[in-house]
Amino acid sequence: MTKEEIAGVLEQIATLLELKNENPFKIRAYTNAARAVETFGGNISNFQDEEALSKIPGIGKSIALKIKELATTGSLKYLAELSAEFPSGILELFSLPGLGAKKIKALHDKLQISSIEQLQKACEIGRVAELPGFGETTQQKLCDIIAKRAAHAGSFQVGQIAAEAETLRSDLAAQGSAVQVDLAGSYRRRKEIVHDLDLLVATKNPADITKFFVSHPLVESIIAQGPTKSSVRLRSGVQCDLRVVSTTEYPFALAYFTGNKEHNIELRSRALQRGWTLNEYRLAPLPVDPKAKKKRPIKKIPNVHDEAGLYRAVDLDFIPPELRENWGEFEAAENHSLPKLIEKENLRGTFHCHTTASDGHNSVEEMAEAAQELGLEYLGIADHSRSSIQAHGLDEAKLRFQIASIRTLNNKLHGLRLFAGVECDILRDGSLDFPNEVLAELDYVVASVHSVFNLSEIEMTRRVIRAMENPFVTMLAHPTGRLLLKRDPYPIDIPKIVDAAARTGTWIELNAAPKRLDLDWRWWPLAKQKGVKCVINPDAHRTERLQDLWFGIGIARKGWLTKADVMNCLPVVKIEGALRAKRESVGGDR
DNA sequence: GCCGTTTTCGGCCCGACTGTTTTCAGTCG
Numbered sequence: 150m151t152k153e154e155i156a157g158v159l160e161q162i163a164t165l166l167e168l169k170n171e172n173p174f175k176i177r178a179y180t181n182a183a184r185a186v187e188t189f190g191g192n193i194s195n196f197q198d199e200e201a202l203s204k205i206p207g208i209g210k211s212i213a214l215k216i217k218e219l220a221t222t223g224s225l226k227y228l229a230e231l232s233a234e235f236p237s238g239i240l241e242l243f244s245l246p247g248l249g250a251k252k253i254k255a256l257h258d259k260l261q262i263s264s265i266e267q268l269q270k271a272c273e274i275g276r277v278a279e280l281p282g283f284g285e286t287t288q289q290k291l292c293d294i295i296a297k298r299a300a301h302a303g304s305f306q307v308g309q310i311a312a313e314a315e316t317l318r319s320d321l322a323a324q325g326s327a328v329q330v331d332l333a334g335s336y337r338r339r340k341e342i343v344h345d346l347d348l349l350v351a352t353k354n355p356a357d358i359t360k361f362f363v364s365h366p367l368v369e370s371i372i373a374q375g376p377t378k379s380s381v382r383l384r385s386g387v388q389c390d391l392r393v394v395s396t397t398e399y400p401f402a403l404a405y406f407t408g409n410k411e412h413n414i415e416l417r418s419r420a421l422q423r424g425w426t427l428n429e430y431r432l433a434p435l436p437v438d439p440k441a442k443k444k445r446p447i448k449k450i451p452n453v454h455d456e457a458g459l460y461r462a463v464d465l466d467f468i469p470p471e472l473r474e475n476w477g478e479f480e481a482a483e484n485h486s487l488p489k490l491i492e493k494e495n496l497r498g499t500f501h502c503h504t505t506a507s508d509g510h511n512s513v514e515e516m517a518e519a520a521q522e523l524g525l526e527y528l529g530i531a532d533h534s535r536s537s538i539q540a541h542g543l544d545e546a547k548l549r550f551q552i553a554s555i556r557t558l559n560n561k562l563h564g565l566r567l568f569a570g571v572e573c574d575i576l577r578d579g580s581l582d583f584p585n586e587v588l589a590e591l592d593y594v595v596a597s598v599h600s601v602f603n604l605s606e607i608e609m610t611r612r613v614i615r616a617m618e619n620p621f622v623t624m625l626a627h628p629t630g631r632l633l634l635k636r637d638p639y640p641i642d643i644p645k646i647v648d649a650a651a652r653t654g655t656w657i658e659l660n661a662a663p664k665r666l667d668l669d670w671r672w673w674p675l676a677k678q679k680g681v682k683c684v685i686n687p688d689a690h691r692t693e694r695l696q697d698l699w700f701g702i703g704i705a706r707k708g709w710l711t712k713a714d715v716m717n718c719l720p721v722v723k724i725e726g727a728l729r730a731k732r733e734s735v736g737g738d739r
Numbered sequence: 740g741c742c743g744t745t746t747t748c749g750g751c752c753c754g755a756c757t758g759t760t761t762t763c764a765g766t767c768g
Contacts, residue, residue, distance in 0.1 A: 174751055178740035209741050247757090249766050284759060334768090345768090375756055380767095390768080392755095410752095410768075417752050422744090428753060 150220050152186050155196060158219060158228060159183035159212070164240060165231040167250035168257075181207040184411060186216070188476060196220035236263035245294050247287070255280055269295045303388075304342050306633050308663025308700060310387045311336075313367055314346050317389065324361055326354035328396050333406035337470045339703030341633055341666040345388040347406045355393040362391045398430040400455050405429035411475035412468075419463040419479075423448045432462060471706040477674075488711045493702045495712040497720050500529030500570060501595050501626055501658060501686030502695070506551050507532035508540040510691040513551075513558060513567070519692035521565045526721040530555060531570040531595045534582035540599075543571070545587055552590055566721050568592040568728070572626060577601045579615025581622070588621035593728045595658070595686075597626035598639070606640035613641060614649040620732045624656040624684050627667040635664070643672050651679040654731045656716055659708075661701025662688045673708025683708075684716045 163179035185207035196202065197220045202213040219225050235257070241264060242253045256262040259280055260271055268291065271277050278288040314332055322330040327350050331337065334347030352358050359379050363371050372380040372388065380390045394402045405413060406429065420427035425448075426435050432450050453459045457467040465482040469490055472478040481487045502516055503509030511519070513530055520528040532551065533542035543551065548571060555569040570593045574582040581588065581596065588594050596616045604612065616622055628646060629638030650657050657676060660667045665688065668676070673683065685701040687694055705715060712718040719727055 172740080175740050177751075181741080207741070211740060247766070251765060282759070282764075286758060290758095347768090373756055378755055380756085406768090408768085414752060421752090426752085430754090 150196065150223065152196070155216055155219055156183040156186045158225060159186065159216075161240070162228055162231060164243060164250070165228075165235065168235055168239070168254055169231075170250070170254070178207075178209075179212070182212045188474075238264040241265055242268065245291065245298065247290060247294065252282070255282060265295060265298075303344050304634055305344070305385070305387050306663050307336065307339070307341060307343055307703075308697070310343060310346065310383075310385055311663075311700075313383055313385055313387070313389075317346070317348060317362075317365065317367060320365065321348065321350055321358065321362065324352075324358060326352045326357050328352055329399055331403055333403060334408065337407050338409065338473055339471045339700075339707055341663075341670070341704065343387070345390060346383075348389065348391045349399070349402055349406055350391065350393050351396045351399040352393060353395070358393050359391065392429075394430065400453055400459055401427070401431055402429045404456050404459050407470050407473055409474055412473040412478070415475055415479055416463065419465070423463065425450055432459075469706065471703065472709065474707075488709050490706040491702060491710050491712045491715055491718065493699060495715070495718045496525070496685065496698060496702070498525050498527035498529070498566075498717050498724060499686050499695070499698060500568070500593065500624065500684060500717065501531050501572060501660070502528065502689045503532050503572075504530060504551075506547065507537070507542055508690060513555060515692055516689070516695070517558070517562060517565055517567060519695050523695055523698075525565065527566040527568060527724060529568040529570045529593060531572040531593075533599075534571055534573045536574040536576065536582045537572075537599050542574070542582075545583065548583070548587065549590070570595055570623075572597055573622075574599050575613060575616040577604075577612065579612040581616060581619055585619070585621055588619075589732075591621075592725075593623040594619075594621050595624050595626045596622045598630055602630060602639040604639070606642055609640055610642040610645050613646060617646075617649050617653050617655040620734075622653075622655055623728060623731060624658050624686075625650065626658040626686065627660040627665050627688070628657060629667050629669070631667050631669075632664050633666065638667075643668070644675065647672070647676045647679050647681055650676070650681045654734060656682045656684045659683050659685045659701050659705055659715075660688050661685055661697045661699075661704070662694070663697060663700045666700060666704050670704045670707035673705070673710055673714075677708075677710060677714050682716050683710055683714050686717075 159179050160183045163176050166176045166179065185205050197217050199213045199217045202208055202216055203210055215225055215227060239253065239257060242248055256268065260276055262268050262271055272288050272292045277283050277291065278285045314336055318330055318332050321327055329351040331349050332346065333349050335343045336346055350358050355376060359374065363374055363379055363381055367383050368381045369384050370382045372382060378390065378392050380388060383389050392402060392406060417427045420432060424435055425432045432453065434450065451462045453462055460467050466485055466487055468478050468482050468487065504511060504513050504516055517528055533540040535542045535544045552569040555567050559567050569591050571591055572595045575596050575598045576582060598613065617625055629641055631638040657668055683705060685698060685705055687697040689695045689697065716727060
């Protein structure tokens with residue numbers, strides 16, 4: 150059983166306990182445990198090891214036993230008993246915004262509703278509005294939400310909403326009364342998937358800012374509107390929340406709305422340890438509790454003018470937003486061992502790009518010009534190989550023609566070095582789409598899987614490792630093949646791939662296309678620890694998409710990477726040697 | 740159900756908005 154499945158079961162228990170109106174802290178314990186399994190589960194090789202499980206913060210004896218039962222038997226008696234108390238379809242009601250456990254329980258107890266379909270019918274004949282605690286407005290809202298739920302599914306690739314987000318930010322910043330404006334939330338943490346956008350504005354004139362926001366042309370409908378907070382639905386379907394605060398409150402609000410939730414809880418608990426309470430507006434002394442047995446030590450509250458000041462107040466180095474996932478950043482910030490994360494200015498070139506020769510939309514010359522405009526020193530062209538028929542992959546003759554034209558073009562270009570490469574298919578058995586003597590004519594080789602995704606994890610892992618063992622393979626591209634929200638990763642053992650990359654000196658790509666962002670940020674600390682090098686590539690099929698490198702930088706930062714970990718931060722004078730290193734180190738088995 | 744430099748018992752983050760109320764419960768983040 151995977152850690153995702155185990156976390157899913159714990160979430161389900163939490164939801165069912167909510168329906169039972171259980172102790173809220175017990176419910177939270179299960180939610181926390183689910184989160185802990187997802188976060189720390191990577192360090193657990195065997196979920197039957199009860200002792201190792203209960204060492205994970207947030208998992209105690211009772212939940213460790215349940216996880217062990219799940220891992221051993223594939224099922225859980227406790228869950229079966231809980232589930233038996235409610236109709237099976239009832240959990241889907243939780244997917245409707247505005248409905249929580251209390252209301253769902255009322256609908257179930259009073260109207261025997263246990264599915265979205267039944268709820269829709271009850272709303273249409275007016276039964277819902279008759280219930281205590283419900284009314285006409287609620288009933289109408291539920292009707293609308295059910296009708297629109299497909300369009301408002303609630304998860305977006307960050308690339309789908311980045312343009313809207315940046316437009317709103319700059320339009321708000323252009324308002325005279327806006328002193329500071331930031332996009333906070335998961336967007337600021339550079340998550341690959343976002344569920345909503347959070348905008349924060351410091352101003353003396355909250356009413357003006359709010360009015361401007363809710364009437365912005367990108368806004369489709371208003372969900373809520375109050376003096377400090379308003380929520381709207383944008384045309385793309387994403388929900389967008391605006392918070393308006395004063396300049397003094399701004400750093401606290403910015404930290405609070407950047408999150409994530411677990412990071413915030415830790416931050417607040419550090420404030421509590423110092424005798425303070427932290428909310429989105431300020432640090433304040435804790436109210437004195439006359440019943441307290443011992444007096445808390447109270448430290449003087451320092452002045453805070455920015456986020457760094459807030460972290461300093463609780464004895465931490467500034468934690469960059471991308472790391473705020475409660476994923477080890479507090480320990481590092483306390484020990485002054487946070488890495489200096491890579492920045493987009495550190496990138497000097499990139500490798501995985503396509504042209505009209507295969508399935509790209511621009512010529513080599515146009516791609517080169519666009520790369521120069523971005524300030525890059527070098528650009529690698531890697532069109533598809535012959536087996537990628539759907540992508541008009543190049544045969545040997547066409548590849549040789551492209552290599553020659555790249556060499557010629559290099560003599561004409563000033564300030565940009567082009568490298569000739571190929572994105573070579575890894576065939577079913579792990580062999581490559583071109584023989585080594587062809588690969589030897591190139592400056593580098595990008596290897597990737599584009600077919601036969603349905604192998605077992607063992608076969609797929611063996612296939613990819615065999616390809617990496619070829620001395621001409623410079624880098625492994627999009628290592629899991631995932632398309633975010635569209636196609637799951639194919640089964641592959643990433644720790645084994647990382648070990649093979651370390652052993653063979655193969656770089657691993659961080660594919661910066663927002664639909665991929667593959668390899669996932671959660672694996673990069675492991676890769677880094679093993680000494681594996683990252684290469685950030687846009688996989689650009691047209692000139693504008695070279696800018697997707699920006700998304701790649703975000704994910705690299707989330708993966709704790711520095712410029713030393715990323716090969717394409719090397720200047721052009723050093724990258725050539727690096728490209729040759731692997732084929733030379735193994736002697737090249739040509 | 741979890742946790743402990745305040746603790747093995749008694750806490751557990753906390754505020755905004757909505758709708759249904761007539762002072763607040765429910766939901767959300």
